[in-house]
Amino acid sequence: MSAAERTAAEIAAAVRDGSSTARGETEAALARIAAANPAINAFTDVLADRALRTAAAVDAARAAGRNPGSLAGVPFAVKNLFDISGLPTRAGSRINRERAPAGRDGALVRRMEAAGAVLVGALNMGEYAYDFTGENCHDGPSRNPLDLSRMTGGSSGGSGAAVAAGTVPITLGSDTNGSIRVPASLCGTFGLKPTYGRLSRAGSFPFVSSFDHLGPLARCTADLALAYDAMQGQDPDDPMQMVRSPEPVSAGLEAGIAGLRIAVADGYFARGGTPEAFAAVRRVAETLGAVQAVEFPEAARARAAAYVITAAEGAALHAERLRQRPEDFDPEVRDRLIAGLAIPAAWVARAQRFRRWYRDRVQEVFGTVDVVLAPAAPVRAPLLGQRTLELDGLTVPLRPNLGVFTQPISFVGLPVVAFPVWPDAGLPIGVQVIAAPWREDLALRVARYLEKSGVTNRA
Amino acid sequence: MSDTDPNSLALALDAATALSGVAMRPEWREVALVNLATIAAAAQFVAAFPLDDEAEYAPVFQP
Numbered sequence: 001m002s003a004a005e006r007t008a009a010e011i012a013a014a015v016r017d018g019s020s021t022a023r024g025e026t027e028a029a030l031a032r033i034a035a036a037n038p039a040i041n042a043f044t045d046v047l048a049d050r051a052l053r054t055a056a057a058v059d060a061a062r063a064a065g066r067n068p069g070s071l072a073g074v075p076f077a078v079k080n081l082f083d084i085s086g087l088p089t090r091a092g093s094r095i096n097r098e099r100a101p102a103g104r105d106g107a108l109v110r111r112m113e114a115a116g117a118v119l120v121g122a123l124n125m126g127e128y129a130y131d132f133t134g135e136n137c138h139d140g141p142s143r144n145p146l147d148l149s150r151m152t153g154g155s156s157g158g159s160g161a162a163v164a165a166g167t168v169p170i171t172l173g174s175d176t177n178g179s180i181r182v183p184a185s186l187c188g189t190f191g192l193k194p195t196y197g198r199l200s201r202a203g204s205f206p207f208v209s210s211f212d213h214l215g216p217l218a219r220c221t222a223d224l225a226l227a228y229d230a231m232q233g234q235d236p237d238d239p240m241q242m243v244r245s246p247e248p249v250s251a252g253l254e255a256g257i258a259g260l261r262i263a264v265a266d267g268y269f270a271r272g273g274t275p276e277a278f279a280a281v282r283r284v285a286e287t288l289g290a291v292q293a294v295e296f297p298e299a300a301r302a303r304a305a306a307y308v309i310t311a312a313e314g315a316a317l318h319a320e321r322l323r324q325r326p327e328d329f330d331p332e333v334r335d336r337l338i339a340g341l342a343i344p345a346a347w348v349a350r351a352q353r354f355r356r357w358y359r360d361r362v363q364e365v366f367g368t369v370d371v372v373l374a375p376a377a378p379v380r381a382p383l384l385g386q387r388t389l390e391l392d393g394l395t396v397p398l399r400p401n402l403g404v405f406t407q408p409i410s411f412v413g414l415p416v417v418a419f420p421v422w423p424d425a426g427l428p429i430g431v432q433v434i435a436a437p438w439r440e441d442l443a444l445r446v447a448r449y450l451e452k453s454g455v456t457n458r459a
Numbered sequence: 460m461s462d463t464d465p466n467s468l469a470l471a472l473d474a475a476t477a478l479s480g481v482a483m484r485p486e487w488r489e490v491a492l493v494n495l496a497t498i499a500a501a502a503q504f505v506a507a508f509p510l511d512d513e514a515e516y517a518p519v520f521q522p
Contacts, residue, residue, distance in 0.1 A: 301508055304501035311498050323480040326487070335487050339494035342468075342475035347502035352516035354505050359517070400497075 008074040008169040008223040012116065015058070015073035022058035022073030026051045026118050029075035032167045033121060040143045042152075042161035044080050045087060045122040051075070054118045061116075069116025070250075071170075071230055078172040079156050080122040081129060082106040082214075083203040091205035092125040092155070094138045094328045095321055106203025107238070108172055108214055108231045115230035120168060123158030127330040129174055129207040130314055130337070131155040132182050132402035133382075137330045141384050144187055146427055150381040153186035153402065155179040156217070160187035163217050170218045170227050174204065176211045177306060178376075178406025181418035184217055185376035185430025188420040188458070190447065191217045192224045195437050196413025197242035199228075200235035208313040209240060210352070211306065211410050221448040224417065225250040228440065249441045253448045260442065262290040265374040265434075268299035272391050272404055273378035280421035280429050281373050287455045288446065294369055297361045298354075302408040305351035305358075307400070312348045315340025332399070359412045366436035371446050375405045376418040376430030405432065415440040417447040422459040463499045468492060 014020035030048050037043045055073060062068040078084070081091040083102035090097040104110075109119055124142040126134060134157020135141040142157035144150040145165035152161045156173030160183030163171050173180045175193040184191030192215045199214050206212055216227035232246035264270075264285050270278060285291075296302070315322075315337045322329070322337055329337070365372070378391055382398060389398050409416055415435050420428035433450075435443040450456055472495055476483045483491070 298508065301505055304504045307501045308498055308505065311494075319479055319481075326481060326483070331487075331490075335490035336494045338476060338481060338483060338487060338491040339472065339498060341479050341481065342471045342495055343498060343502070344471075347498075347506070349516070350510075351502070351505050353510055353514050354508060356517045357508075357510060357514055 005166060006169070007220050008071060008218065008226055011074050011169065012070060012072045016062070016068060020073065022055035022118060023052065025073045026055040026075055026120065029120050029168055036165045036167050039148055040145050040161045040165050041140050042124055042142050042158040042165065042167070043077065043121045044090070044124050044139055044158070047119060047121055051118050051120040054113060058116050058118065069114070070226060071112060072116035074117045074170060075120045075168045076112055076117050076170040076172070077121040077123050077162050077168050078109060078119065079125050079159050079174055081125060081174060081205040082109055082172060084109065084119070084122055087122065089205050091129065092127040092136050092139070095325050096205070104203070107200040107235050109203070111231045111233065112227065117170070117230070123162055123171060125158055126155035127333045128318065129155040129176055129179055130333045132178060132399055134160070134183060135384065137332070143384070144381050146188060147381065149383055151186060151384055153183035153377070153381065156183050159217050160184060160189055163187070163189045163219055169223055170216055172214060172216055175213045175215060175410060176208050177310060177410055178403035180215050180217060181376045181406045181416060181430065181432060182402050184418040185420065186381040188422070188428035189217050189219060190221055190224055191215065191418045192228055192440065192444070193410060193416045194228065194440055195415045197240055198244065199231050200238040200241050202235050202237035206317065208310045210309055210313060213410065221417070221444055221451050222250070222253060225253050225444050244438070247438070247441065249444050252441055253444060255445050257288060257446055257449050260371055260446065261369040262288050262371045262373065262446065263292040263294040263369040264290060265296060265372050266293040267295040268408070269374040269405060273375050274391070276380065276423045276429055277375040277378055279423060280431050281375055283421060284373055284431050284450060284455055287450060287453050290373065292369065294365050294372060296365060296408065298358060299408040301354065302358045302411045303404065305354045306407045306411040308343065308347050308351045311336065311340035312343040315343070355411060362412050362414070370435065371442055372434045374432045374434060376432045377402060378404050380427040380429050409434055413437065415443050417443040419447050419450065419456050421455060422457070425459050463496060463503060465496070468495050468499060471495070
């Protein structure tokens, strides 16, 4: 097994038992980044000095007989909307890079490093996270390591590419409407969008407060669980975080699927995608023995409501920058934000009221099943620069439609694991395992079972 | 005039950008109008779903 294929769990075990060092793992990651990044453009900042200092502290802790942590010596990187001490938090924008450097790391960066992980860099993203492609006019597009002519998906495009290329085993991203799950699908990685309000968002640049989530991407379920467990915990700095004690998932990851009621999402989630998107879900369902179908009622309207709220809250957040520096935005983002300025309050209030209605119906669905399967993206990775998709015989705009299957789920904050299925020797496509609120453990258990069954293996 | 009438959307966009102090170029306006029409269609789709007046939304604010 090459160093690039080792999991975070394996690296941490090696560092803890002394067969490797945090410094060695960090130097190896920095070398992999130097080799891969010119092609994939995933990293916007490489933090070699900081990373080597952090690694030295991890090695010193072990040498002194202290526990170096569950992620000892594991290199990781974060979407560049996470605060990193000493860097302006650019959030994929040109404007933000003139901000004062962050005074301290974001909450989740601190938690990862408290568990022994080593931050090695910041990652490319779509401007201000208003993106499903991974393209960025300021920094250039992140490129899909599986085919450099293709999109990574976004907005956490660098987060998907960095993991898929094997530079680091874990990255952190954000997901407002699908920005972890779409890159996971297009790049062939695993991604976890936890329940809304589970993980602290403090020290990250926001987009849509109603829907913003942070979470990990990795090459396997166990690494998602390790990172997720390290990041749980109450944080008074995030006013939207729910009061909830940590509920670690790693220990129960191998519990299997016995007794779980697993269904496939029908209706809205069974149309509007390419045949391979639905074939992937069928293959997963067969592996799980899932024959039941359920419907999230009015999912199309849920997506529409998410669309309205996103445009309105995004425009409100950026109104002053639109007034002062409209020329400095990515045009793909600016013109949508400008449109959002004209949204009447009544439209937003209506969408938020519908959101509560839809949440109640979704909760009813989870009274009858434990886990629901759905596609993560309608297509495999499109070409960079592509503007349209062919779906169900219609030509539709690519940018909004890459998130067609993710948006109605994050709209009500459900926990989801996205994982890859490889239909043939070509590109992968993702499937979502969706669970009831606060049941990340179930989504991860099912994903782990599928991983062991081989259904997530590359063809 | 309906919400998605092109003239009312153009009036709304121009008023909103003037109110927000955004100096919009004509080429941006054209694209923004297309985007606003998409948003308006989504909003109308949501509004067409019947909800009781008592169906409040669920903000989280802890004083």
